[in-house]
Amino acid sequence: xxxxxxxxxxxxxxxxxxxxxxxxxxxxxxxxxxxxxxxxxxxxxxxxxxxxxxxxxxxxxxxxxxxxxxxxxxxxxxxxxxxxxxxxxxxxxxxxxxxxxxxxxxxxxxxxxxxxxxxxxxxxxxxxxxxxxxxxxxxxxxxxxxxxxxxxxxxxxxxxxxxxxxxxxxxxxxxxxxxxxxxxxxxxxxxxxxxxxxxxxxxxxxxxxxxxxxxxxxxxxxxxxxxxxxxxxxxxxxxx
Numbered sequence: 001x002x003x004x005x006x007x008x009x010x011x012x013x014x015x016x017x018x019x020x021x022x023x024x025x026x027x028x029x030x031x032x033x034x035x036x037x038x039x040x041x042x043x044x045x046x047x048x049x050x051x052x053x054x055x056x057x058x059x060x061x062x063x064x065x066x067x068x069x070x071x072x073x074x075x076x077x078x079x080x081x082x083x084x085x086x087x088x089x090x091x092x093x094x095x096x097x098x099x100x101x102x103x104x105x106x107x108x109x110x111x112x113x114x115x116x117x118x119x120x121x122x123x124x125x126x127x128x129x130x131x132x133x134x135x136x137x138x139x140x141x142x143x144x145x146x147x148x149x150x151x152x153x154x155x156x157x158x159x160x161x162x163x164x165x166x167x168x169x170x171x172x173x174x175x176x177x178x179x180x181x182x183x184x185x186x187x188x189x190x191x192x193x194x195x196x197x198x199x200x201x202x203x204x205x206x207x208x209x210x211x212x213x214x215x216x217x218x219x220x221x222x223x224x225x226x227x228x229x230x231x232x233x234x235x236x237x238x239x240x
Contacts, residue, residue: 007069007081008104018068022145025176026056032189035093035111035152047178060084061091072146073133075236080128082149095119095153097221102229106222108153116214118155121199122164125154127239144174151189155212157196164190206234
């Protein structure tokens, strides 16, 4: 792993770029299920060796390890970031959006003892997974990996159930899960859309807000950036 560049809000952390973990199926099992609070009793059911899975959990959630950063660059110079932070008494996984011109980050949510979310609608998740970052931008480029990295931030009552399950299953297969395990796991990861919040636009911002009381996106994402920056971010989230 290599040192990651500066990220506002994490000046005191030693950040390491963690994109090399994306080549290991054990990472995806830990990232997707532990972030959502699900225990993994039989990683072998997904085609992942127990010792590989246990080693990955140790790597992600041990206090002594530096803070890991995984990135999804997308349009107009933006980057979605997932940050694994380990403290003495808890572990947090933060989902953020950053642009070098902001001097701050936009908060998508957190998984940990004081979690919050969701942070992405279904169209936003799909657009970020398929988006192209600036030439030379650091981070994940594979569409399946980008999609799965940000999947825990999803929460949207208008998620198209069959399309979403198919998309998740295909992504899981692409990163190395047993094909006969991905259908059930996809349904588990998506949950029931009927119990998810909705997204809407308001006259105050071009960036959609979320109806959930627990979502940081009850207010516009990256509140405090300029109007021009907000419009550019809104376009990027729409895939434009």
